[in-house]
Amino acid sequence: MPVEFSERHARKVRLADDCDPTTLRLSPTEGYLLSRIDGQTTWGELRQMGALPPDAVDACIEDWAKEGVVVIDGTGGMERSKAAEAPKRVRSNGAIGDLPSLDEGLDLSLEIQEELLAFAGLLDKPYHEVLGVSKDADAREIKKAYFGLSKRFHPDRYFRRNTGAFEGLIETCFKRLLEAYELLSDPNTRAEVQRTEAAAPASAPSEAVGKPKKPLTSIEARKRLRQRVGQLSGHKRVVQDRKRKAKSFFEAGMTAFREERWLEASGSVRLAIAFDPDNQAYRESFADVQRKAHEERSKVLLKQANGAYEMRDLKDAYKLFNDAVHFRPFDAELAHRTANLAFSVENDLKRAKELAQQAVELEPDVGEYRRTLAQIFEEAGMDANARREYEAALRIDPKDKEAKAGLRKL
Template sequence: MSRYAGSAKWGRQMLRLVSEAKAESLRLTAEEGFLLSRLDGHTPWRLVRDIGGMEPEEADLCVEGWLASGLLEVAGYASEMAESQSRSPSWRFEAVDSKAVPRTVDESLIDSTLDLSQEAQRRILEFECRLSLPPHELLETSPKANAREVKKAYFKLSREFHPDRYFRKKVDHFGPRLDRIFKKILEAHEALASIAEGDPGLRSPSGEAPGADSSPAIVEPLRSSKLEQLRRRMPLPIPDSIRGERRQKAVALARAAERSARLGDHQEAITSLRVAIRFDPSEIKHRRALVDLEAGQALAQAKEWMADSPSAFSGVPPEALGSVLAQLEKGLVQSQRDGSDYFYGAWLALKVGDWEKSQRFAELALEKDPSEARYHTALGRAHKAKGEIGLARRFFQQALKLNPNEGQAKKSLAGLKARGIHAAQEVCNG
């Protein structure tokens, strides 16, 4: 868990785009764009960071980067009360960020019949008001505290608030309160400890270089993705331990995907890869693998459609055609493939109505294998669609020369002739 999850104030901030911001000028990934679109100025960040297309820690990083670059501003803070009581969208606003002033304790909650001294009860109620403070303030340590000081503070508060300290005691409503307090203390400690862990100097005072064996992230490839750039600007990066773990998970998932793909379960493989990318968005290999798989899937779909109906693709909704084409296209851009892949691309593009693209794909297919009659037909169809009748005729004839039985070419040529006559008649009539 990142430090932010532990920091309630960070989670309560409600973000919005600065009015003069030009979001279009940024080069955002789909996930980043989605995240940005969710920042409406009245939903607390805590709720938004979990539902975006990326992992919460990455979302934190993005937002911190945008805040730093002046793209976002804090519109206000959701009230802690609203959040803990109902979590309904009716947020109360706090005009200014008041440093979470300890509210006065409601004396009516103090009950002298309990197995808890009145001072202890007051302390619990007071501490409960502090739960929204950032981790180090909650633990009553300085922001620069080292791992040992953090642990000391955590132990000290645990000794005071751990539910086991009140085992079988009559504590009434203080029971759930203690539970809540201890969980918050635990979260704060976890958040601070994971930061301290990233700083090896804090953990091992004995000198010699530690971590070289345990931290695979020391040697990073030179490639610097957007995420990496963001990360470099961040004062507090995601701890290596978390990153390493997620990277490993991603690798395991990618391996599972490979296995599924080999067994023919492409849908499963695609799902695994998508999850892998969520775990390690900076790894190009997973993204590439996904694009390849999706392209393969798209190709299979296109083939199925073509086999299904002799009139090729009729009855397939245009959106479906478009999305299949987009997937195939991505794969074709990414890696070299054989002629028939481009051929299917050309057909799909034609059916979608993108004739230029159709022509380009057909040409690429022909480049791969000029002796394939079907490719000539496809190119002819593209030209025909563009109204370049002469060119179209040439390619259809070429196709028929290569394969006299090429039905599509025959039909298209016949169609052309009919249309030619029709056009001629019109001219006459005119």
């Protein structure tokens, strides 16, 4: 089976940092493809997902790369360095630079991302609004608000998680929260804060204390912030929007399911869940859809694997069989066959042993599987285990010559 594989297909593809997938118009299959882009999967792997023909995958990724939706590893040097600097643009002294966009590829749920963005929108407001308390809140209320918000916005909550462009924002949020708490919990500074805020209600909070400074944020950054805040003040609308999108993905998925286009169905339902994670109905359907999709996927893999095997391209065949095992964990025959390949082609004894054991567990009464496992044990120098399996094989078929020979050798 000829496999078209160029250098670019070895590259990993990831979503651009400022890409908001919710703003794209995609067909369900395109959506599925996009949902599989996680920064770890290579272009080549994406081509083999099966939802779209490989050529169509190429076309999609080329277009998306041009539009800046995705970044192809090793080609997006400029954009990457920009992304790496992104946290720094959120200036530490409280100035809010460009706000990050929602990003499903991060280790932060979209809810938290939205919460952070919503909170960032408050950072420009008077201190009591940052803390979410009334102007005349007492010390206890202020402390309670500060502790409660700290639990959500302290950077330690996101320790070592991939927070991408949100990293700087989280820190800025907490610092401003701390500033608000410190200034409002001290009666002296609080009086001053209130005087200043009354005099210039629109001024940035940092100007409230100390000597006058020029505004901390650029006009451009503020404009973007306004836009963002505008969007978030319609938070409900955003949520409804997402739910509507999720529903259309789900319906497309169910149609695909009825028409037995399993892979497409699985992709669409997965996307529906991504847009509306709280919907239990979607999650329940997903299990069924996924099982079907796995069957379908393994069918494709097995076909490719057998093709490669016939072409004597054993290394590829092994890889494909190995993938197929993942989708057909109940298939003893397949596990056994793959074990043999792991043993003979790759000499990967560990994997071979796992696979052979899987086969034996699934079908304990097949002598051949026992014998294979015994041979692998023997090769690995685990003689006692090898003997046990040879004996088991002979109990099943007392005439098994190879097992007899193996036992004699031990």
